[in-house]
Amino acid sequence: MSAHVRELLALAGARALDPSETERVEEHLPECAACAVEAGEWRRLAEGLGRLQAPKPSRALVARTVEAVEAQLAERAERAWNRAALGFLVAFAWTLAVVAWVVLDLVTGVLALRLDRPVGLTAAWYAAYVIAGWLTAGAAAVLLGRRSHEEGRIA
């Protein structure tokens, strides 16, 4: 019995040899009765493994799984929508701030002309107004986010 070929018999039964190894085994088996017997044992073992029975997942399990995945997909869609909505609102708010600055500048300019005297530091007042607005919005977003996180944990 060749030790080198014998080591290959288990994998031959599993059909996991490369072509050159398979050729070596096939050439050897007709010449060696002991290896031929052992090759038969490995083949029977492989056949037994191929015939194993295993239960399938129950319908209830499949239904539960689909339900869990659907919930996960819904959550993912909601997160994506929230991100898109937040992006739109931020862009909208900045556009509004810039447009409002131009309008305010025009109005105060016209007013100053009519009254024939300066109305005040328009740019400074407007910058303060915008900063206060963004700080308030930021604080509100943090509070809402915390509340949403708490609700998610409770649910």
Place this chain on the structure above:
Amino acid sequence: MDPDGDDAARLRRGDTAGLTGLMGRHQDRLFRYLLRLVGDEAVAEDTFQQTWVRVAERIGRYDASRPFAPWLFTVARNLALDHLRRRRPESLDEVDEPAAPAGVEGDPLVHAVARERAGRVATALLALAPLDREVLSLRFEEELALPELAQTLGVPVPTAKARLYRALARLRERMLAAAPAEDWR
């Protein structure tokens, strides 16, 4: 594109029809694989559900140019091994006491019938270590070729081959201890 690729693309867009298609084609083999790996039906059920949730969550990372099954099995494998490591952190390469089949405890007659049906190979397989059961299941039940098997295990092909050989040798040893090779049919 293959059906798995189509369904993966649907699932990526959030369409549950994609999930239905993928589950329809892979649920039986996935459950069988998990059952062999964890050796416990309740744990296999939990891991099965977690696997599909994880698949839906990470479908964006799946490379559609490659076969879906090895990727799916890798996701399942990681979850199952996490569970096994929590249960017995020492080693997954050592023999564990096999879990009793669900619903047969306490009734000797039912137990005897179940054992009879399970057959010698299944009994010997249950007595192997999780990683040995896994490699045998992937090769013989899921019929993965060595390159796919290696990809699923996350090891090079020669290592996968060595693991397969070692698992077969251990199974044969257990089978021979129970009955002579002539009786294996």
